[in-house]
Amino acid sequence: MTDTPDTPPPAPAPAPAGASAPNIIRIPILISGICNALLAFAWVWGCITIILTIPLAVLAVFEFIYFVKLGQPDFARHKPKLKLISILEICSILVGSVGALICGIIILLNLDKEIPDTPDAGA
Numbered sequence: 001m002t003d004t005p006d007t008p009p010p011a012p013a014p015a016p017a018g019a020s021a022p023n024i025i026r027i028p029i030l031i032s033g034i035c036n037a038l039l040a041f042a043w044v045w046g047c048i049t050i051i052l053t054i055p056l057a058v059l060a061v062f063e064f065i066y067f068v069k070l071g072q073p074d075f076a077r078h079k080p081k082l083k084l085i086s087i088l089e090i091c092s093i094l095v096g097s098v099g100a101l102i103c104g105i106i107i108l109l110n111l112d113k114e115i116p117d118t119p120d121a122g123a
């Protein structure tokens with residue numbers, strides 16, 4: 001009769017390090033946020049162009065927020081909001097943001113391929 005010491009149960013596996021949105025989505029959002037912030041800063045000097053500055057600055061802030069949110073493991077739940085942001089990026093060509101236009105198209109084309117649909121928890 002051999003006496004074996006009690007072994008503790010195995011520890012749960014840690015979350016994978018790459019549990020964030022694909023870079024094909026995250027990097028264009030960051031680039032578009034930087035482009036919109038710089039363009040908003042450039043438009044702020046005119047008295048009439050302050051009307052153009054406010055929406056660009058707000059869009060840039062939301063792009064930075066969603067860049068951070070896409071780095072978290074629950075990034076798939078932000079997919080509908082990302083579609084809206086990418087459409088607003090495309091619409092920002094009206095104020096001269098070509099970089100945001102290109103990034104918005106890249107995000108909109110790759111969003112359905114890279115981020116899976118999640119079931120709606122509220123329904």
